[in-house]
Amino acid sequence: MKTVHVDTGRPYDIFIERGLIDRSGETARSxxxxxxxxxxxxxxxxxxxxxxxxxxxxxxxxxxxTHIFRAGEASKRLDTVADIYRTLADFRMTRxxxxxxxxxxxxxxxxxxxxxxxxxxxxxxxIPTSLLAxxxxxxxxxxxxxxxxxxxxxxAFHQPVAVLIDPDTLNTLPEKFLSDGMAEVIKYGCIKDExxxxxxxxENAFDNIEAVIETCVSIKRDVVSRDEREAGxxxxxxxxxxxxxxxxxxxxxxxxxxxxxxxxxMALIARAGEAKGITEAGAADRIEKLCxxxxxxxxxxxxPSQMAEAARGDKKTAGSEINxxxxxxxGESFIKKIPLDELEAFISE
Ligand SMILES: NC(=O)c1ccc[n+]([C@@H]2O[C@H](COP(=O)([O-])OP(=O)(O)OC[C@H]3O[C@@H](n4cnc5c(N)ncnc54)[C@H](O)[C@@H]3O)[C@@H](O)[C@H]2O)c1
Ligand SMILES: [Zn+2]
Numbered sequence: 001m002k003t004v005h006v007d008t009g010r011p012y013d014i015f016i017e018r019g020l021i022d023r024s025g026e027t028a029r030s031x032x033x034x035x036x037x038x039x040x041x042x043x044x045x046x047x048x049x050x051x052x053x054x055x056x057x058x059x060x061x062x063x064x065x066t067h068i069f070r071a072g073e074a075s076k077r078l079d080t081v082a083d084i085y086r087t088l089a090d091f092r093m094t095r096x097x098x099x100x101x102x103x104x105x106x107x108x109x110x111x112x113x114x115x116x117x118x119x120x121x122x123x124x125x126x127i128p129t130s131l132l133a134x135x136x137x138x139x140x141x142x143x144x145x146x147x148x149x150x151x152x153x154x155x156a157f158h159q160p161v162a163v164l165i166d167p168d169t170l171n172t173l174p175e176k177f178l179s180d181g182m183a184e185v186i187k188y189g190c191i192k193d194e195x196x197x198x199x200x201x202x203e204n205a206f207d208n209i210e211a212v213i214e215t216c217v218s219i220k221r222d223v224v225s226r227d228e229r230e231a232g233x234x235x236x237x238x239x240x241x242x243x244x245x246x247x248x249x250x251x252x253x254x255x256x257x258x259x260x261x262x263x264x265x266m267a268l269i270a271r272a273g274e275a276k277g278i279t280e281a282g283a284a285d286r287i288e289k290l291c292x293x294x295x296x297x298x299x300x301x302x303x304p305s306q307m308a309e310a311a312r313g314d315k316k317t318a319g320s321e322i323n324x325x326x327x328x329x330x331g332e333s334f335i336k337k338i339p340l341d342e343l344e345a346f347i348s349e
Contacts, residue, residue: 131181
């Protein structure tokens with residue numbers, strides 16, 4: 001078993017091992033004196049994995065119930081959280097009891113938010129089952145939901161008591177979501193780790209997915225623990241995301257996934273950095289090649305002016321300035337504040 005220790009205000013461990021899902025009960029028991037555990041999961045993941053988790057929790061002595069919501073980002077809203085609260089209250093969950101988030105990032109964000117707020121905070125364990133959730137959303141303590149006005153506008157920081165990653169769950173994940181998660185995997189190589197980027201170039205990430213997940217989680221852990229509340233370094237994790245979010249928005253969050261948009265964003269910003277002499281020549285080509293290898297696009301029909309306009313509405317844009325994440329080379333990144341008005345010119349080259 002691989003273990004990544006996270007030393008935030010409230011330290012916890014991320015465990016990575018094949019088959020771990022069947023031992024989720026024992027792990028939970030070693031960390032919690034709870035009598036009851038509520039598993040929150042979505043309608044795709046429930047039929048695949050809920051019984052393995054419930055059986056394991058019951059064997060470890062937990063009384064259990066499940067809350068299943070309709071899969072998809074459209075469910076990540078306050079109504080669904082209200083439904084979860086109802087399940088928790090009906091099950092007479094106390095402050096000592098446990099919530100288990102079983103699923104992708106939507107499940108983790110929403111169950112985590114319910115855990116952060118129900119009775120002013122109860123313990124929760126993350127069992128991320130999508131690649132994106134395993135390498136990104138389950139680490140860092142951000143929880144929340146979308147509003148009609150925009151994504152992730154309501155939330156709380158709430159650290160889990162543990163994250164249990166079973167890479168075997170990826171065997172049932174649709175291909176499109178594997179690529180989606182690979183965009184974040186590539187991002188970690190770009191911003192922090194050239195040797196890891198080379199490994200992704202040289203080998204097939206899925207041949208040694210445990211090590212890949214461990215590397216990603218460790219990078220995110222390092223960045224987040226140096227900057228728990230997102231004042232500075234954590235912004236590096238937004239590499240490719242300023243343009244990525246703009247592209248997602250321009251496509252109405254439909255035909256293009258988050259990872260596809262981020263892949264395009266990484267390629268475009270690397271290209272722009274090269275044109276300005278900021279990014280080492282050749283970086284953009286390598287990023288494009290790697291994205292292709294993992295089924296991700298690197299261009300889009302949106303124009304620089306459309307993207308700049310869409311970026312204006314991004315909650316990450318601080319007033320009239322924007323924090324762009326740029327690469328000096330593969331594996332080395334930094335933040336450059338530029339006036340929002342200059343974004344279009346910056347990416348036009
Ligand atoms: N909290 C954070 O720091 C953070 C970071 C990045 C993204 N996010 C959030 O994560 C969400 C996206 O996460 P996601 O891509 O995992 O979305 P998701 O939870 O909707 O999962 C993607 C799809 O895969 C299905 N699925 C998940 N695991 C499966 C499995 N093992 N087998 C078969 N199907 C499976 C789901 O039912 C869903 O249809 C967004 O809401 C985003 O805002 C949060
Ligand atoms: Zn992302």
